[in-house]
Amino acid sequence: MEELDGNGVAGLLQEIFGTEMTTAVVTCGSCGAVAPIAEAVVYPGGPGTVIRCRNCTGVLVVITQIRGMSCVDMMGIGP
Amino acid sequence: MRTIELNVPSWPGHRAGQHLDVKLTAEDGYSAERSYSIASAAGEPVAITVERLDDGEVSPYLTEELGVGDELEVRGPVGGYFVWEAADGGPLLLVGGGSGIVPLRSILRQRGLSGSDAPVRLLYSARARSELIYRDEIARHRDGVEVIYTLTREQPADGWTGYTRRVDPALLAETAWPAGKHPLAFVCGPTSFVETVAGGLVALGYEPGRVKTERFGGTGGR
Numbered sequence: 001m002e003e004l005d006g007n008g009v010a011g012l013l014q015e016i017f018g019t020e021m022t023t024a025v026v027t028c029g030s031c032g033a034v035a036p037i038a039e040a041v042v043y044p045g046g047p048g049t050v051i052r053c054r055n056c057t058g059v060l061v062v063i064t065q066i067r068g069m070s071c072v073d074m075m076g077i078g079p
Numbered sequence: 080m081r082t083i084e085l086n087v088p089s090w091p092g093h094r095a096g097q098h099l100d101v102k103l104t105a106e107d108g109y110s111a112e113r114s115y116s117i118a119s120a121a122g123e124p125v126a127i128t129v130e131r132l133d134d135g136e137v138s139p140y141l142t143e144e145l146g147v148g149d150e151l152e153v154r155g156p157v158g159g160y161f162v163w164e165a166a167d168g169g170p171l172l173l174v175g176g177g178s179g180i181v182p183l184r185s186i187l188r189q190r191g192l193s194g195s196d197a198p199v200r201l202l203y204s205a206r207a208r209s210e211l212i213y214r215d216e217i218a219r220h221r222d223g224v225e226v227i228y229t230l231t232r233e234q235p236a237d238g239w240t241g242y243t244r245r246v247d248p249a250l251l252a253e254t255a256w257p258a259g260k261h262p263l264a265f266v267c268g269p270t271s272f273v274e275t276v277a278g279g280l281v282a283l284g285y286e287p288g289r290v291k292t293e294r295f296g297g298t299g300g301r
Contacts, residue, residue, distance in 0.1 A: 003270055005294040008114045010158035011100035020159040038160035039292065 002045045006037040009049060012063065013037070016070050029078035030058030052076075080178070080212055081142040082118060082128045087153060090125055093117050095189035096162040096182045096265070099127065099155030103137055111136040116181040116267070116293075117156060120188035121164075125155075128212065130178040161265060161293040163189060169197025169263055170256050174246065174276050176204045176268025182293065183265060184213050187220055199224045202254055204246050204272070207233040227254050246272065248279040258284030267293040 006022050013021035022038040033055035040060060041052040048064035053076070060076040085099075093099075097117050104110040113136075115127040131142040145151070163171070163186045171190070173183040180203055190197060199220075205211045207230055217226055228241030229250065235243075244250060256262040264285060266276045273294045280290050 003294075005270075005292065007098065007158055007161055007293045008295070010098055010160075011112075011114055011154045014157050015154070020157070022158055022160045036160055038158075 001043055004042040004044060005054075006040040006042055006051065008044065009042050009051070009063075010038075012049060016063065016072060026060060027078040028053040028056060028058055028060060029076045031056035032078060080128060080130050080210075082126055083141060083145065084119075084124050084126045085151065085153065087125055091156070092121060093125065093156035094121055094159075094162045094164055095185040096158070097156040098158045099125065099153050100157065101127075101137060101141065102152040102154070103140060104152070113137040114157070116185065118181050118184055120185055120192050122192065123188065128178065128181045128184075161267070161291050163263075163265065165190070165193035165195040165197075167263060169195075169199065170260050171197050171199045172256050172262045172264040172280070173199060173201045174204075174255075174264065174266045174268075175201070176246070176272035176276075177206070177210070178212070179266075179268030179272070179293070179295070180212060182267055184216070186265060187217070187224070190224075191220065196223060200227065200254065200256060201225070202227045202229070202246065202251075204229045204231060204268070206231050208235055208239070246276055246279075248275075248282060251276065251279040252283060255280060255283060255285075261286075262289065264290045265293075266290065268295070270294040 010022045023036050025036050027034050033053055039054055041054050043050045048062050051061040052059055058076050062073045064071045098114045100112055100114045102112040118128045119126040129138050129141045132138045175183045230243050231245050264280055266273050273292050277290050277292050281287050
């Protein structure tokens with residue numbers, strides 16, 4: 001499966017959040033690793049785009065776009 | 080490999096290392112979108128360099144069918160992480176694998192245009208001599224730019240002065256700026272290449288926050 005990093009979804013994130021997001025630093029809810037989105041592992045090829053923690057591979061964010069609507073699940077971003 | 084210059088009337092300007100996204104839509108509504116590193120410096124016309132991937136959905140069109148005067152749907156500039164501006168200084172260590180050279184070319188051009196005197200070492204890995212892109216242009220950078228080539232699948236018989244080996248921690252130790260110079264590194268290439276280089280630089284004492292990485296899925300440069 002194709003594997004990129006967060007730089008590759010800068011455009012998608014900017015479309016959804018309205019601002020540059022790849023420099024945003026997130027904390028992984030699974031392992032606590034702290035890293036900019038640019039460093040995360042991105043799988044763009046599925047029904048949605050899956051953004052995973054590079055340290056533990058836990059899911060950080062899932063983005064699905066269908067019929068002009070974006071569903072953003074930030075399930076794995078820690079406090 | 081093809082470099083395409085785009086005329087985007089509403090282009091707001093970009094920074095070296097940023098991307099743009101190209102979206103192709105078929106007559107039946109199916110669409111595919113890919114993100115490409117911008118190959119030109121800030122202030123220059125927008126250009127992308129596209130490597131044709133045999134199983135690609137976008138690159139075969141861009142490299143073989145797109146002609147002068149055709150229109151494309153683009154979004155950009157995007158990205159803010161793998162970006163260099165003159166104020167960021169150096170010394171700069173640029174490490175590219177295969178078409179990972181593209182954003183590094185943008186940074187090199189930016190350095191030249193801005194009159195920056197940040198010293199640069201560029202370590203550029205490709206499979207074969209014929210796959211090195213921008214070679215003449217890179218050779219024209221002189222003051223303060225050192226270029227180190229390595230080929231991973233070819234050992235040219237004649238006149239080759241570069242390395243013929245993969246980039247690994249030993250080669251990095253030999254060629255990269257010493258960590259004590261507080262270098263700023265940009266590493267772009269296939270995922271495994273980037274992991275090897277970024278890990279190797281941190282092991283040499285580079286600050287993780289000053290090793291910027293960008294990975295793409297292909298296998299160029301290995």
